[in-house]
Amino acid sequence: MSDRSYAILGTGALGGFYGAKLQKAGLDVHFLLKSDYEYVSKSGLVVESKDGDFTLPQVNAYNDVTKMPQCDVVVVALKTTQNHLLPQMLPPVVKDDGVVLILQNGLAVEEEVAAIVSNVSIMGGLCFLCSNKVGAGHIRHLDYGQITLGEYAPGYDACGITEKMRQIADDFINAGISIELTEDLLLGRWKKLVWNIPYNGLSVILNARTDELMAYEHTRKLAEQLMYEVAAGAKTCDRIISDSFIQMMLDYTVKMKPYRTSMKIDHDERRSLEVEAIFGNPLRKAQAAGVNLPQINCIYQQLKFLDEKSRVDKGDKGDK
Amino acid sequence: MSDRSYAILGTGALGGFYGAKLQKAGLDVHFLLKSDYEYVSKSGLVVESKDGDFTLPQVNAYNDVTKMPQCDVVVVALKTTQNHLLPQMLPPVVKDDGVVLILQNGLAVEEEVAAIVSNVSIMGGLCFLCSNKVGAGHIRHLDYGQITLGEYAPGYDACGITEKMRQIADDFINAGISIELTEDLLLGRWKKLVWNIPYNGLSVILNARTDELMAYEHTRKLAEQLMYEVAAGAKTCDRIISDSFIQMMLDYTVKMKPYRTSMKIDHDERRSLEVEAIFGNPLRKAQAAGVNLPQINCIYQQLKFLDEKSRVDKGDKGDK
Numbered sequence: 147m148s149d150r151s152y153a154i155l156g157t158g159a160l161g162g163f164y165g166a167k168l169q170k171a172g173l174d175v176h177f178l179l180k181s182d183y184e185y186v187s188k189s190g191l192v193v194e195s196k197d198g199d200f201t202l203p204q205v206n207a208y209n210d211v212t213k214m215p216q217c218d219v220v221v222v223a224l225k226t227t228q229n230h231l232l233p234q235m236l237p238p239v240v241k242d243d244g245v246v247l248i249l250q251n252g253l254a255v256e257e258e259v260a261a262i263v264s265n266v267s268i269m270g271g272l273c274f275l276c277s278n279k280v281g282a283g284h285i286r287h288l289d290y291g292q293i294t295l296g297e298y299a300p301g302y303d304a305c306g307i308t309e310k311m312r313q314i315a316d317d318f319i320n321a322g323i324s325i326e327l328t329e330d331l332l333l334g335r336w337k338k339l340v341w342n343i344p345y346n347g348l349s350v351i352l353n354a355r356t357d358e359l360m361a362y363e364h365t366r367k368l369a370e371q372l373m374y375e376v377a378a379g380a381k382t383c384d385r386i387i388s389d390s391f392i393q394m395m396l397d398y399t400v401k402m403k404p405y406r407t408s409m410k411i412d413h414d415e416r417r418s419l420e421v422e423a424i425f426g427n428p429l430r431k432a433q434a435a436g437v438n439l440p441q442i443n444c445i446y447q448q449l450k451f452l453d454e455k456s457r458v459d460k461g462d463k464g465d466k
Numbered sequence: 467m468s469d470r471s472y473a474i475l476g477t478g479a480l481g482g483f484y485g486a487k488l489q490k491a492g493l494d495v496h497f498l499l500k501s502d503y504e505y506v507s508k509s510g511l512v513v514e515s516k517d518g519d520f521t522l523p524q525v526n527a528y529n530d531v532t533k534m535p536q537c538d539v540v541v542v543a544l545k546t547t548q549n550h551l552l553p554q555m556l557p558p559v560v561k562d563d564g565v566v567l568i569l570q571n572g573l574a575v576e577e578e579v580a581a582i583v584s585n586v587s588i589m590g591g592l593c594f595l596c597s598n599k600v601g602a603g604h605i606r607h608l609d610y611g612q613i614t615l616g617e618y619a620p621g622y623d624a625c626g627i628t629e630k631m632r633q634i635a636d637d638f639i640n641a642g643i644s645i646e647l648t649e650d651l652l653l654g655r656w657k658k659l660v661w662n663i664p665y666n667g668l669s670v671i672l673n674a675r676t677d678e679l680m681a682y683e684h685t686r687k688l689a690e691q692l693m694y695e696v697a698a699g700a701k702t703c704d705r706i707i708s709d710s711f712i713q714m715m716l717d718y719t720v721k722m723k724p725y726r727t728s729m730k731i732d733h734d735e736r737r738s739l740e741v742e743a744i745f746g747n748p749l750r751k752a753q754a755a756g757v758n759l760p761q762i763n764c765i766y767q768q769l770k771f772l773d774e775k776s777r778v779d780k781g782d783k784g785d786k
Contacts, residue, residue, distance in 0.1 A: 448671065
């Protein structure tokens, strides 16, 4: 077993699940929490999972990064809407020559992290995970769980499979988490956007599940057009997404069980939406290359309206 | 006073209002009704108006076009979602050498009518009217009321101000309805779409009033981008809409009282939406000229989803 220590920034449905699996496998894991801090320091974590339930009665819980030990691997499992906190959070907790592993959706987060910490390796992981936090320190893992892992190099140059990637993959695989290594993190991120942009966006705007979006001709068509715009965006970064990949994503979604996207769940629960990471950053990447993605832009602006209005409505209620 | 006879096809918030004003001015008016037929044949029409309330205790009411006399002017005041009925409705009721006056939103309806009846003049009227039907035969006129009137020629060639246009304008002006004559009906229709496409569309999709759409930066920007796409569509028909017209429409909407658009009202009351006339036809016009309007297309497909789903949901309820 490795002696790498892990810090989990954000112990929710995703960070809590992966962190608990790593600790169960015998690794030294340190969890940063916010609202659940008191509860989890006393009672630990409970994971209900289709792969088998388990409990960790005792975990290393923190509510302040400055109290955490410096770790070999810092897993960023916050929502991207919290990324403005990273300049304060990351420097105290990551070891020199350590790894920051970003398990978030969207584009360009690695570049933000690279501007905050130097002398570390930065990796991105694309998680295919259905998991919810159902109570304090209580995670329900519904399906999937695999991670596509890639390393970041300045300018998102593809940097092959590194030794550090292999080490981290080993830790995850030993913990029962399926890992695929990618030589090209940026291509992986754009490919994930092929699904996330149409379905996260339209599910919120049209108040619909994936099966409903695919049952109607016009939204099926719109989802496809949005996917082709994502491919056009990827092309501005010299990444090629094939037509057959797009058709596979459409077929896969038709065959999926009815699914409420993570952004729809966030919106229903009146949490902030990850609009900038998933929509704003890809738009800006393409725009920087002189390419306009008009339908993604339309979706982006609709989501910004809904997100901002939802916060105003919430604020209004709070004032009463 | 003229001796022109008028048929009003569709005695709702719009047809009922203009028809009642014409009858009150002494003209011979014949009203086609559906659900309100029994009530209106017995009790007539009531108009509450900011210009003065009035009652017509007796009107010529019909529930079948074949029972109506042939009239000099047939006013099409149905929703465009009912236009599949025009091939049955129009021929029996319009006089040879008469006029069909289409008081509907959207594009290309005159072409459809030209394919149904020949030997008539076809005119289009763009109505700026805030009016609701609040009960059987009961219309509440809230604001505005002016009509921009133009005549149709094949291919939408601009055909100047004709004598027939002047005659009809006189009838309306005598009835207290403000009329502006336009030499170019198609330009008028595209200009009206500059407002209708962003605000009707976004108000339904984002569940918002005009003031909310204009209060947020992103929807204000999106409305403007949609307006520029409408201008690009108009250009494919050789009609020029200036930037200053677009800026005027934006300013005007900011200064307007909070407004629930007609399409939003239709959606809230689970009526069919006029998606094809207002969105589908302009898209197809531009497409025929090889021009893609991607953001309008995005809105179009979202509206088609919401409209079709709303009918399915309604049907589901009916079955229970």
